[in-house]
Amino acid sequence: MGGGGQKEEAGEPGSGKAAGVYTWEEVQKHRSRRDQWLVVNRKVYNISQWARRHPGGSHVISHYAGEDATEAFTAFHPDQTFVQKFLKPLQIGELAETEPSQDGNKDAAIIQDFKTLRSELEKEGLFRAKPLFYCLHLGHILLLEALAWIMVSYWGTSWTLTLLCAAMLATSQAQAGWLQHDFGHLSVFNKSKWNHLVHKFVIGHLKGAAASWWNHLHFNHHAKPNVLSKDPDVNMSGIFVLGSVQPVEYGIKKIKHLPYNHQHQYFFLLGPPLLIPIIFNLQVLHVMISRRNWVDLIWYLSFYARFFSCYLPLYGFFGSVALIMFVRFLESHWFVWVTQMNHLPMNIDHEKRRDWLTMQLQATCNIDQSFFNDWFSGHLNFQIEHHLFPTMPRHNYHLAAQRVRALCDKHGIPYQKKSLWRGMTDIVSSLKTSGDLWLDAYLHK
Known part of the structure; x- marks a missing residue:
């Protein structure tokens, strides 16, 4: 669901097409074992399939499904430029401008x-x-x-x-x-x-x-x-x-x-x-x-x-x-x-x-x-x-x-x-x- 009344099709995981604009409510719907989205620096990523290949293990990245993972991403990855090339194909959109950068508490x-x-x-x-x-x-x-x-x-x-x-x-x-x-x-x-x-x-x-x-x-x-x-x-x-x-x-x-x-x-x-x-x-x-x-x-x-x-x-x-x-x-x-x-x-x-x-x-x-x-x-x-x-x-x-x-x-x-x-x-x-x-x-x- 896009922000500002817009509804756009999200790019397929791995396509590298960032088409969607999402609210936190939409992101937080995707936190099940087989359907996982997360947010890093206001960009929305679909990690459902890729989580199993995550070098740090599938669980550690899945813990942030439906959440903003920016701080954890920064803490764990010393070379963020290198890691970005793994994230880029997973991007499906970004948060709507009206949405805050943080979620939860x-x-x-x-x-x-x-x-x-x-x-x-x-x-x-x-x-x-x-x-x-x-x-x-x-x-x-x-x-x-x-x-x-x-x-x-x-x-x-x-x-x-x-x-x-x-x-x-x-x-x-x-x-x-x-x-x-x-x-x-x-x-x-x-x-x-x-x-x-x-x-x-x-x-x-x-x-x-x-x-x-x-x-x-x-x-x-x-x-x-x-x-x-x-x-x-x-x-x-x-x-x-x-x-x-x-x-x-x-x-x-x-x-x-x-x-x-x-x-x-x-x-x-x-x-x-x-x-x-x-x-x-x-x-x-x-x-x-x-x-x-x-x-x-x-x-x-x-x-x-x-x-x-x-x-x-x-x-x-x-x-x-x-x-x-x-x-x-x-x-x-x-x-x-x-x-x-x-x-x-x-x-x-x-x-x-x-x-x-x-x-x-x-x-x-x-x-x-x-x-x-x-x-x-x-x-x-x-x-x-x-x-x-x-x-x-x-x-x-x-x-x-x-x-x-x-x-x-x-x-x-x-x-x-x-x-x-x-x-x-x-x-x-x-x-x-x-x-x-x-x-x-x-x-x-």
Whole structure:
């Protein structure tokens, strides 16, 4: 339906003909699984067929069906000129002149101020990476791996040295996890293809995981953080109930897969110990095999070929398997506490269609800066800045933080920052609060 009483035929998807003039009401009708439109910079695109070919995964782009995706588009794509050639054939029209640029609960003043801030940060070079930083980071990962093997090779495989070896390997794995995160977000090289290539090497050969699995999971999280049914990080498959909304819904429906009022206790048994050794490993294998992603599978197998060639002569087959599982066990604790302290205690709710700044700030918080906190968390103690600017190199987050906070203060948006200890304890306390809400609803509503 065209604006101003005009009715025009939309161009067919892939035709490149932009014939239509549309209202938001018309755009929002196209948000089903097989019929999806979205808006970027006031241009309307039909992504129904193309979503399945989207490099970031079909879900992440489908989350914005029927919505204005301009802010997400800007945040995820460092080279927007290159991406435009994929969008152009999908354009079917534009918004009517009488229509606002934003839809839903999005604040135009916040969007404009955030756009200005991003432009200023780009001009100041905060989106340019420092090669030396990443070379040193990769170097200390490789050094830890080499020292761990040299130690047990030359001085023996006693329990003490084996435990020390496992701790060093777990540290190397955790730090490699933060490094692959940088390449996955295209924040190191100017060319996306180089980021993708090195990402496959780091996550595949250094960590034994799959780039495609990580991309599809992690970009969904960034696109709609803490949004139930859209963010996979809060999809706990009925094991945990999170936030203040989901527990009440479960309670009213009398859903009791587990005693959720005790989830803050069984979290220590089911969360940190099992996520990487069991859940992630199974997910990675399933994704690679089901999608026939043989390139990722080769990188994945190269990690285990390297690991077992180093440790089979020292520990034998079963000893080597036990060693890598113990390394994964240690790494899993590190990963879970770091990643959950920024999100789990924050607002978790259904889709509210907020502007980018408001949505990200409601779902994220920061941890105090220190040399240890930066290293320990891979600079994800600046989770707010990372979520607002996912392609920004992490060594520049602290340079943007004060400006982001000033913008939040201007618009009355809470900007939360905690100590490392408080961030971790808030995970447990938030699980207890959610569990109590579930129990109250389960018993009394």
